[in-house]
Amino acid sequence: MSGNVLLDTVTPALGAVVSTAMYLSPLKAVLRASREKSLGELNPLPFGVTIANCIAWLSYGLLKHDPFVTAPNAAGVLIAVFMTLTAFGLADEEARHKMRFVCCLTAGVMPLLGVFTAFGAKDAEMQKGVWGLAGNVICLIYYAAPLSTMWEVIRTRNSASILVPLTMMNTMNAALWTTYGVAVLDVYIWLPNGIGLALSVLQVALRLVFPARTGMMPSHQHHAGGGTGKYSRLDDTVGLGSTDTR
DSSP states (O other): SSHHEEEEEHHHHHHHHHHHHHHHHHHHHHHHHHHTOOOOOOOHHHHHHHHHHHHHHHHHHHHHHHHHHHHHHHHHHHHHHHHHHHHHTSSSSHHHHHHHHHHHHHHHHHHHHHHHHHTTTOOOHHHHHHHHHHHHHHHHHHTTTHHHHHHHHHHHHHOTSSHHHHHHHHHHHHHHHHHHHHHHTTTTHHHHHHHHHHHHHHHHHHHSSSSSOOOOOOOOOOOOOSSGGGTHHHHHHTSSSOOOOO
C-alpha cells in the first residue's frame, strides 16, 4: 500500500462502482429481449466470457484479500450467469452452440486452475499469480475486441461506431484500476488496465480526429441497448465465428 487514502481506498472504491456499472450495462437489453422473446441484434456470446472473467478476478481478489477486486466481480458472476441463462433460452442453435462451448470451457478450465492453486502452487504468491495471469488473459481478449472497430474508423474516416458514453466509462474504469495497480505495485492489475487505458484514449482521439457521420454505422457492430465496446466482434476475438460479412 502507498499509505495514501485517495490511492489506496477512494480510487479502487470508485473503480469497483464503475466496474459493476459496466457489468450491468447490457442488462437492460437482456431484459427487453426477454420481454420480446427475441434477442434481435443482441450478441449473447460475451456473457459467458464475462463469467470466466469475473471468476478469475474474484479468485484473485479473495487470495489477495482485496475487497475492491472481490466485490464487483462477485456481483459480476451473478449478473453474467443471469444474462447468459436468459439469452440462452432466446438464442438460435448456432448461438447456443457457441455459448455452450464458452461455458463448458470455463467450467473445465476454472476448476483445473483451482486444483492447481490448492495442490500445485508452492506458495501464496504463485497462487495469486495463477489467477492474476488468468484474469490478464481474459482482459486482453476483451481489450483486443475494439481493435477492428478502430481500424474501421481509420479506413472509413468515420467514428460513428465509437460510442462516446461507453468509451468514456471504459477510459475512467481503466484509469482508476491502473492508478490503483501502480499504487499497490500490482502488475496483474495495472498492466492489463494500462493497455485498456491506452486503447480507450486512442478511441477518444479517433473520435476527435474523425467526426462521426450518421447513417454510416458499420454493419458488423453488435449493439446491446446502447452497446458496449468490449462486446463488439468478441466472437471474432475468441475464434468462434462472426456475423461480419467483410
